[in-house]
Amino acid sequence: MFYSLKIELSILIVISTAVAFVMAWVLLKLGLSGWIAMPLTLIVALGITYLFARGLIAPLREMRDAAEAMADGDYTVRVKTGRNSNDEIGQLSRSFNEMAEELQHADQMRTDMVANVSHELRTPVSALQAMLENLADGVVEPTPANLEGILNQTHRLSDLIAFLLDLSRMEAGAASLNIERFDVAEFLDDTLKPLEIADAGHAHDITLQVPEGLSIEGDQDRLRQLFTNIISNALKHSADGTAVLIEARVDPDDHTVVTNVVNSGSQIPYASRSDIFRRFVKGKTGPGTESGGTGLGLSIARWAAQLHGGSIRVVDDPRGANFEIRLPQHHVSDDDTPTSEDNRAESRA
Structure with missing residues (x-):
């Protein structure tokens, strides 16, 4: 009902004071002495304050019990926030539940890992x-x-x-980058060669479309990890004889190199588009069947993109599953990039 605990406490004090004043006045009017009226008034005022305060701090008691349960390894506990819990305690309860959910997910990820x-x-x-x-x-x-x-x-x-x-x-958070400028077409062609050899027998039609002269600054080893994992994923989840398209271009708005890896036919449900980048989450090669990989490829690909200040996401495409990779064409200077030592220091802090 109220959006501040201070307002609720102020109203509680006003109500208790008003009740105490009215009760003292009535008792004195009835002829009771002040020595009897005052203790009775204080007892009633304290009782009212206790009852209202008990309701206000109920979520705090729940959080205490939930924290003790979580310390024993039970991350399923949650705090009831109530219908009108818009004050500071209600906000704290919701934050506590969000924290508990994250801890439960982290614990489940650790177990799964x-x-x-x-x-x-x-x-x-x-x-x-x-x-x-x-x-x-x-x-x-x-x-x-x-x-x-x-x-x-x-x-x-x-x-x-x-x-x-x-x-x-x-x-x-420790990863050093060997930044150099290189041609995107040559880089992707070199990356594709071992994948095409490994894909022999599946008859995939792999098409590479890159503008002539397109170059980028980055660590070739890390980016080769990125594109190898994304392209391998596309080949793995494409039926034999289907097409896989790899096309690159420059986005003039933010000077990023945008690469789309599209495998024909298959689609990724909206609900799974963020989950597939989680560690040890495996895709499906068919109804009820997992891909059989480690479940780390896409997670590491996203990490490699983020190291370069880029991103990976699945975008809508009627042709099939479309992984869009965005990488800055010009790498930021070393002065603006945290070094491995900086990252380790932040981790220790």
Whole structure:
């Protein structure tokens, strides 16, 4: 009802004082002595104040109990805000609930991360162990095909470890950039070559459209991570024989290089467009089936874009899922960019 706790307390004091005054006047009119009237008046005034104050601070007691429950690991508790809780305590209650929700999400992410990392590591390790045991026991011969299978599993382990290292850098805010100017068309063409080789057999029609002479300033290794993850994601979620379009242009309004990676046919629901950039969230390759990746690729791609002052988002496109990557054409100077040491110092603070 009221938007300030000070107003509510002021009204409580006025009501208590008025009740005490009227009661004292009535008791004195009835002929009671002041020694009897005053204690009765004080008791009634204190009772009224206690009852009203108890209702005002009820959310504070709930927050105390909720904080104790959260300290014991229960992040599902919430504080009831009431219908007209627009004062400072009501705002504090809503902020507390938002904090509890964030902590619950962080705890769930931590649990999911441990489970996902354990699963992702166990799968290639188990496969490697089985292959090597078969080779050691003489069950299978060390043929090129068998050795290639072992090599593929080691590559998978190496990729996962690289993802986890990038994740740790992302958490620590520590990442150095080797800034240089390079041609966008040549860079994307070089990035596509190993992806096209890996995609052999799926018959995807990969088209690259980049204006001649378009250049950008950035760290090629980090940006190669970015585009490799985005393009790989597009190929992975495209049906065999469909088209994948990669087109780049300069936005004259803010001097950014805008790259769109579009895979034909498939669409990403609005509700999932922000979730897919979360860590360990895996996309769907079909009804009820997960992509089978680590769930880190898009998260690391967004991190690499943010390191360059850019962004990644999914935009509406009737052709299919469209990932729009915006990167500043000219990188900001080192004086304006926090260094790795600065980031680590901020993390410690």
